[in-house]
Amino acid sequence: MVSDSFSFAEVALPHLDAAYNLARWLMGSAEEADDVVQDAMTRALTYFPTFRGANARAWILQIVRNTAYTALQARRAVRTEPLATEGDAGARGREIADPGDDPEAALLRARDRRDLDRLLARLPVELRETIVLRELEELSYRDIAQVTGVPVGTVMSRLWRARRQLARDAGGSAA
Numbered sequence: 001m002v003s004d005s006f007s008f009a010e011v012a013l014p015h016l017d018a019a020y021n022l023a024r025w026l027m028g029s030a031e032e033a034d035d036v037v038q039d040a041m042t043r044a045l046t047y048f049p050t051f052r053g054a055n056a057r058a059w060i061l062q063i064v065r066n067t068a069y070t071a072l073q074a075r076r077a078v079r080t081e082p083l084a085t086e087g088d089a090g091a092r093g094r095e096i097a098d099p100g101d102d103p104e105a106a107l108l109r110a111r112d113r114r115d116l117d118r119l120l121a122r123l124p125v126e127l128r129e130t131i132v133l134r135e136l137e138e139l140s141y142r143d144i145a146q147v148t149g150v151p152v153g154t155v156m157s158r159l160w161r162a163r164r165q166l167a168r169d170a171g172g173s174a175a
Contacts, residue, residue, distance in 0.1 A: 008048045012041060015060040018137045022061055025120060025132045026068040032075075040067040058143040065129065065147055072125075119169050127162035134159055 019040060023033035040063045051059060120128055126148075133139045133147060134155075141159075145152045 006053070008045055011048070011051065011053075011056045012044055012060055015057045016041075018057060019060055019064045021136060022064050022129070022132060023068050025136075026065070026125065026129055027071065028121065032071065036064060036068045036071055039071070040064040043067060055143060055146070058139065058146045061133065061137070061139070062147045062149075115170075119166050122169055123162055123165060127158050127165065130155060130158040131162040131166070 016037070019037050020033055023036040023040070024030060027033050027036055040060070044060060044063050047063075120131070123131065129148065130144060133144045134141075139147065141152050141155045144155045148155065150158075
């Protein structure tokens with residue numbers, strides 16, 4: 001077993017950024033993503049002795065995905081409202097500008113990021129997770145299939161549909 005020759009930290013820590021990124025896109029908020037990643041890492045640690053070492057990133061992301069879906073199901077049962085939304089002054093106060101950018105570049109980057117967030121948020125969750133895993137986390141189709149538990153053909157179909165919808169929603173033409 002691989003878990004005997006590697007520590008959990010060596011296997012899991014390199015993939016924390018990817019785990020957080022996926023959780024954030026699935027959950028829709030940084031706070032919930034933090035909770036999901038923490039729960040997922042606890043589960044991964046619990047099941048680490050059974051890890052076979054095939055692909056640590058896909059293994060971690062699969063656990064994050066499953067944890068996020070469990071949290072989303074629990075959230076449906078209880079609806080809450082955040083204290084501050086993006087339009088609130090409190091939310092704007094938490095944003096920190098990149099010190100390397102001039103104000104105009106920072107504004108354009110923030111606007112592009114908000115536009116991307118808005119477009120991705122419009123996608124159904126199965127399309128959103130697939131496009132995030134492929135385009136932002138750069139996983140292979142096979143790894144995405146492993147993480148999501150669907151055939152590679154379904155991954156390809158979801159990517160095509162997600163890209164088409166993103167292009168349409170962004171005002172581009174989709175073939």
